[in-house]
Amino acid sequence: MEDAITASVEAGEQKRTAPVDLQLFYALVDNSPEPTLLLKPEGTILYANQALCSLVGRSAEFLMKLGRDVLMVPEDPRWLTALEERRLNGEFQGEVLMQHANGSHLLVEVKAKAFTCSGGEVFTSVYIRDMRPHYHSQEQLIKQQQQLQSTLADLQLVQDRSADLICTFDLQGVFLRVNNASQSILGYLPEEMIGKSYLSFIHPDDIAITDDSTAKLQSSASAVITNFKNRYLHKNGSVVHLSWSSSILIEAKKVICIARDKTQLLASERFKEETEMRLQALLSQGADLIAILSAAGEYIFASANSHRILGYSPESFIGKSSYEYIHPEDISGLQKVFEEVLQCHVVKTEPFRFLNSSGEWRWLESTVTNCLEDPNIRGIIANSRDITERKQAELMLQESEQRYKALFHLNPDAVYSLDTKGYYTSANKVTLDLFGLTEEELTKKHLYDYANPETLEKVKAEFKRVLSGESISGESSLIGHNNVYRYFNYTEIPIVVNGEVVGAYGIAKDVTASKEQQLLLEATAKRLHNTLESIKDAFFTIDKDWKFTYVNKEFEQVMRLTRNGLLGQDFREIFPAQDFSESYAQYQQGLSEQRPVHFETLYKPANLWIDVSAYPSEEGVSVYFRGINDRKKTEAELKKLSLVASKTVNSVYITDDMARIEWVNEGFTRVTGYTLEEVVGCRPGDFLAGPATSSDKVNSIREKLALDKPFVQEVQNRNKAGEIYWSKLDVTPIIDKETGGSKKFIVIETEITEQKRAEEERAQLTEELLRRNRHLEQFTYIVSHNLRSPVANVLGLTSLLGTTDSPEMRIALTERLQKTAQNLDAIIRDLNDLLSLRTGAVEMRETVLLPEVIEQALQVLPNDSAKQVTVELNGIKEVGSIRSYLSSIVSNLLTNAVKYQSPDHPLQVRLIAEKSPAEDMLYLSVQDNGLGINLAKEGKNLFGLYKRFHFHVGGRGLGLYLVKTQAEALGGQVHVESEPSIGSIFKVSLPMLKN
The missing domain is CATH 1.10.287 (Helix Hairpins)
Structure with missing residues (x-):
């Protein structure tokens, strides 16, 4: 340090007058990130660098003026020790509290050292280190270590308490560790399996595929295999079906596996498939997505749940190739499956991707059955299941690398932990997907938030038992994502640390599918019976020997017979041939040709007309019939009415229940120009609707038809010659009560064109x-x-x-x-402008040159702003309008765009002209990137007189009022789109007026 540094010279002056080398020293110290001080022993500060000033929030001038005391915290006794030690030893190093400008205290480490200059004067240099980051890092490290220890403890509990078999074996296949689930799944205690090769427990027929899978796992680049299935032998000799997820730890030379017992599920699936195949010909639906394909792979049938699963209506599939919805990478594999199923009976596909209506790829797996020879089906049945969530879980399993983390995240069950208050503290992906939440969102939720209200008290009582140190297990339901109830087998155990319960750990197995399947199987038997009993048609079946095998309740009521007296009896003995001669002939024809028959006949003993549908099969004939006496009467009445309607002056026509024309009178032909032969089978709205009768109005009329009530509707029509006319429609439904819904509509059409014009x-x-x-x-x-x-x-x-x-x-x-x-x-x-608007409508219309009007408006724009205006006329030159109005509209819109430009970016203005020959309209739009307008706040006053929204520039608030008023005077409209700081778009539509 040079002698020139003295307490009487200010630091800024020292820097300016110091030698060059000393200036470099000042620059080095001033830009150092380490806070530094130079002071006299009694506390006068001679120099403070920028790092120190930033640390304490003071300027160097302030510090040099007030001295060392402004930095010291009087309550901290370590300052006295520091000053005394520096006085005695010439130096000091230690921690103290330093005062910040805002009054807070900073923990710092101080290194002070006294030195003597060549002139004999003593100074003290001080270097300061902010200790807050250091201690913060130590706290974070301690928290991470504690969290890691808690996670390891949680993951160990997963392994010990999991309902699935979790094991570890070496690369030779010898079990190193097995969890307690081995006893419930295979009947062996863990110690009975450890040290033995897995080949000792595998079904002999599955040893080869298991060895092959193990070899692939050891050589695979991903080192993960999921959804591998094989069979193990239970200790009692029974066969256990297992589904495996395996991960190899190359460095540890170990394989970690998780196995789920699929025995009951596979048995249930086989039983379900057999049941649904028996019901398919009659009900054509199942619990899973069911489709019937032709031999060419085109959809013949799709079950109703396709809308819930994939978002498509069943009708949208019909006639389309199944490959239109398959991911391109999966098509070749499914083509091979399709070829294989044509050669055999049943083939199960590998998972493949299917496009749903939202454009998302869903994972499906299918069981494909060849039923082309089955006369009830004559197609290929594809029974598909959405396994997207399972597939996503499998993909997530493949990404795990660490042993305990894999046990947590790859667990196919929901795994979670709770604190002592019942709030979630951690959860695996299955749990998060169950609730449809992120982990951060779930940690704010309570256990009771998702409990079934009917079992809430039970949940509360069981949670108290867990907090008391007791483990619990059971089955319950809770409210998952989208408020869907799901069923679970669960186990909850206390988390004990140092003898104290600090929370709870839970594992929940989703058994919704098996639970619902169980309920479905119980209901399936009733469903067929209830379906046949609830239909409005009379129904019975006879076998090949013409003996009754089934009779429903409606049959008993119509024929006034009891089923107990009919079942097993010969149809021909109950209903003699002379009363049912036509029926016998039809049934015999259907049986011989193996095709459905439909006919109407008169049951003479009861004077009852019946409509009969008979469906032959290999077992006999299924027959539906209903009484149609009312329909026969209605048809007779319609014949009489048609005679009357044919002579009326008004247009009259009759439609079926689908609004298709069946009959028209001469008045219809006179009004519309169409004959009965030209329109029979057509719907009036498809060929008569005029421009003012939109498709929405046509659909509205058809919706009214479905209400089965008379109504009156005015419509605009177009006759065969293209002429427009208005009509009033009086629509009356005629319902066949006998059939419970068969109906026709009588429509009387009265022309009201002159009335509408008035x-x-x-x-x-x-x-x-x-x-x-x-x-x-x-x-x-x-x-x-x-x-x-x-x-x-x-x-x-x-x-x-x-x-x-x-x-x-x-x-x-x-x-x-x-x-x-x-x-x-x-x-x-x-006032003069307003008076001009009132009288302007009578101005002479003329042919206006649009480019000339726009050029004149651009010439009067200020500050050369016309250069920032882009004009797009799209070939439009001449328009029919009032020149003064059109010029005023263009000028006001361009002037506003320039006047209210944004100061944050260069001005950009676009003027676009478009023409609609069909509507004979001119569309002008002016777009800018200016200040914009808050339409939510100012929209109602936007076109008001003397209304302004920006006051930093001059104006009277008359321009937009004139634009709207003049546009409306021309028969047009103005539409505005605007956002503050983004810009505005003013769109003006003007009719092309005639001169």
């Missing part, structure tokens, strides 16, 4: 009167409010002018009077 003229006149009234209100507003104020100001100023002799006062009053007169002039000009 209504339109009245509406136009009303709109014109309202528009003129709005102009009159604005004129009155200006006269009563804006004009009165400046007039009053003029009167007051002139009165003051006559009462003062002061020249200065006269000059000031004269200036005020001049400004008031200018305001009055502006208001009078606004």
Whole structure:
């Protein structure tokens, strides 16, 4: 340190006058990240670098003025020790609290050392280190270590308490560790399996595939295999089906495996498939997604649950190739499966990706059955299951590398932990998917939030038992994602640390599928019986010997017989051939040709007309029939009505229940120009609807038809010659009560074209009167409010002018009077513009050159802003309009776009013109990137008179009012899109007026 440094010279002056080498030293110290001080022994600060100033929030000048005491915390006794030690030993190193400018205390390490200059004067250099980051890092490290220890303890509990078999074996296949589930799954205690080869327990027929899978695992690049299935032998000799997820630890030369017992599930699936195959011909549906394909792979049938599973309606599949929905990478594999199923009976596919209606790829697996020879099906049945969640879980299993972490995240069951208050503290992906939450969101949820309200008290009682140190197991239901109830087998155990319960750990196995399957199997037997009993048709079946095998309740009521007296009896003995001659012939024909038959016949003993549908099979005939006496009467009445309707003047037509025309009278042909032969089988809305009768209105009429109530509807139609006319439709449904829904519609159409034309003229006149009234209100507003104020100001100023002799006062009053007169002039000009709007509608329409109008508007823009305007006329040159109005609209929109430009970026303005020949309309839009308008707040005042939304630039708030008023005067409209700081788009639609 140079002698030139003294306490009387300021630090800034020292730097400016120091030699070059010393200046370099100052630069080095000043830019050092380590806080540094130079001071005298008594505490006067001679120098403080920038790092110190930033640390304590003080300037160097402040510190040099007040000295060392401003940095010391008086309550900290370590300062006295530091000063004393530095005085005695010449140096000190230790921790103290330092005062910050905001009053807070900083823990720092101080290194102080005294030294003597060549002139004999003593100074002290001080180096300071902020200790807060150091201690914060130590705290974080301790927390991470504690969290790691807790995680390891949790994961150990997963292994010990898991319902699945978890084991570890070496690369030779010898078991190294087995969890307690081995006893419940295989009947062996863990110690009976440890030290033995897994080959000792595998079913002999599965040894080869298991060895092959193990070899693939050891040589695989991913070192993970999931969903591998084989069979083990239970200690009692029974066969156990297992599904494995395996991961190899190359460095440890170990393999970690998790196995799930699939025995009951496989047995249930086989039973389910057999049951659904028996019901398929009759009910055509199942619990899973079921489709029937042709030999070419096209959809013939899709079950109703396709909408719930994939988002498609069953009808949308029909006729389409199944490969349209398959992922390109999976098509070749499924083609091979399809070829294989054509050669054999049943083939199970590997998982494949299927496109749902939302554009997402869902994972499916299918059991494909060849039923082309089955006369009830004649197709290939594909029974598919959505396994997306399972597939995603398998993919997540493949990404795990660490042993305990794999045990937690690869567990196929829901694994979670709770604190003593019942809040979730951790969860695996299965648990998060169950609730549809992220881990951060779940940690804010309580155990009771998802409990079934009916079992909430039970959950509370069991959780108390766990907190008391007891382990519990059971079955319950809870509310999962999207409020769907799911069933679980669960185990909850206390987490004990140092003899104290600090939380609970839980494992829950989702048994929803098996539970629902159990309920489904119980209901399946009832479902067939209830279905046949609940249908409105009478139903019976006879075998090949013509003996009754089934009779439903409706049959008993219609035929007035009891099923107990019919079952096993010969049909021909109960119903003699002379009463059912046609029925016998039809049934015999159906049996011989093996095809359905449908006919109507009269049951003479009861004078009952019946509609019969018979379906032959290898076992006999299934017959549906219903009484149709009412329908026969209705048909007779319709014949009479058609004779009357054919002679009426109005247009009359009759449709079936699908609104298809069956009959029209001469009045229909006269009004529409169409004959019965041209329209029979067609729906009126498909060929008569005029431009004003939208598809929505046509659909609305068809929806009303479904209500089975009379209604009246006005529509615009177009006749065969293309002429437009208006009609009133009186629609009356005729319902066949005998069949419970068969119906027809009688429509009487009255032409009301002249009446509608008169209504339109009245509406136009009303709109014109309202528009003129709005102009009159604005004129009155200006006269009563804006004009009165400046007039009053003029009167007051002139009165003051006559009462003062002061020249200065006269000059000031004269200036005020001049400004008031200018305001009055502006208001009078606004009145003139409003009067022009009222009379402008009678101006002569003319052919206007649009490019010329726009060029004139661009020339008057300020500050060369016209260069920032992009004009896109799309070939439009001449338009029919009122030139003054069109010029005013364009000028006001461009002027506003320039006037309210944003200061944050360069101005950009686009003027776009488009023409619609079909509508004979001109569309003008002006887009800018300016300040924008808050439409939610200011939208209702946007086109008001004297309304302004930005006050940093001049203006009267008249421009947008003129744009809207002039556009409406031309028969057009104005639409606005705007966001603050983004910009605005003003769209003006104008009719192309005739001269």
